[in-house]
Amino acid sequence: MPSPILTPAPPEPRERRRRVAALLTARRVDLLLLLVAMVWGSSYLAAKTLTGTVGVTVILSLRFLVTALALAVIWLIWHRRRTTRREAATGVVLGFTQAAVLILETHGIAGTSATNAGLIISLVVVFTPVTESIAFRVKLPRTVFVAGVIAVVGVCLLVSADGFAAPGPGDLLVLAAAAVRAIHVTAVSALTRGRGFSALNLTLVQSMVCALLYTAADFRGALRAVQGFGPGEWLGVLYLGLVCSVFAFLVQTWAIQQTSGSRASLLMGTEPIWAVLIGITIGQEPLALLGFAGAALIIGGTYLGARAESRHRLALAPPRTAAVDS
Numbered sequence: 001m002p003s004p005i006l007t008p009a010p011p012e013p014r015e016r017r018r019r020v021a022a023l024l025t026a027r028r029v030d031l032l033l034l035l036v037a038m039v040w041g042s043s044y045l046a047a048k049t050l051t052g053t054v055g056v057t058v059i060l061s062l063r064f065l066v067t068a069l070a071l072a073v074i075w076l077i078w079h080r081r082r083t084t085r086r087e088a089a090t091g092v093v094l095g096f097t098q099a100a101v102l103i104l105e106t107h108g109i110a111g112t113s114a115t116n117a118g119l120i121i122s123l124v125v126v127f128t129p130v131t132e133s134i135a136f137r138v139k140l141p142r143t144v145f146v147a148g149v150i151a152v153v154g155v156c157l158l159v160s161a162d163g164f165a166a167p168g169p170g171d172l173l174v175l176a177a178a179a180v181r182a183i184h185v186t187a188v189s190a191l192t193r194g195r196g197f198s199a200l201n202l203t204l205v206q207s208m209v210c211a212l213l214y215t216a217a218d219f220r221g222a223l224r225a226v227q228g229f230g231p232g233e234w235l236g237v238l239y240l241g242l243v244c245s246v247f248a249f250l251v252q253t254w255a256i257q258q259t260s261g262s263r264a265s266l267l268m269g270t271e272p273i274w275a276v277l278i279g280i281t282i283g284q285e286p287l288a289l290l291g292f293a294g295a296a297l298i299i300g301g302t303y304l305g306a307r308a309e310s311r312h313r314l315a316l317a318p319p320r321t322a323a324v325d326s
Helices: 013-026 026-051 058-081 085-111 113-119 125-137 140-160 170-193 197-216 219-228 231-258 263-268 272-280 289-316
Strands: none
Touching: 013 125, 026 058, 026 085, 026 113, 026 231, 026 263, 026 272, 058 085, 058 197, 058 219, 085 113, 085 170, 085 197, 113 140, 113 170, 113 272, 113 289, 125 140, 125 170, 125 289, 140 289, 197 219, 197 231, 272 289
């Protein structure tokens, strides 16, 4: 008589939970970087929502007052590393460039959709290698420029709606913000490379500079907003200041130390995808067929450019020599 076919018993609930916990532990860095990308992708809709209630400068003032205060508390509790004069001066310079990026970006968001803003700002991935090649006199592979052309064609399709049209003022401001952000990223690299600066100190100084600039630009407006904001507006400000700035910065800094730069860039490069998904689903923003085609070209072009630049940088890096025993 043939032996009956034995089917394996299903795993016990405790064993199943252990396997899930082990998988999450192994992938926690990837998941956290994806969470950072999702948070940044959602920031465009959060900022867009707030621009309907108060001015752009007021939003940025309150956002960076919250950010600077939270970072100062973190510095007092866990860090307390003294900021050097050179570190402070560098932070001030980068604070001005960061302030320029955000004023352009947020004014642009006020004049276009959150979906468009999230996609157009992703062009910084293509612009940055170009600004770095000019600053450091490094020749770029042709693929980076091809990727840039693909992404720009995508922008043209994105803003065309149901027919070809010129970009609106909001789209152009976000495009300018992407270009200035590329300059800002290049400045960060040029001013901090090999100097051993504290990332927390630099970010704190930058946030303080942004908070002072925006608050000085519209102090009365910020004061009126503090007095008149309801729970919804404060929730938006706290989300931008604590989640999109403080949380995302700290998680990004920790996660990049746990994985490769290429993998981190790839995971955080999903930001425009999240911007599209959140804008369409939560924000109920329409996107025509040409817009979907443009979104695909922007995402594909930025991914192609990032990969080409990363491979080119690795090829130029000096080979590591094996240690010789003495």
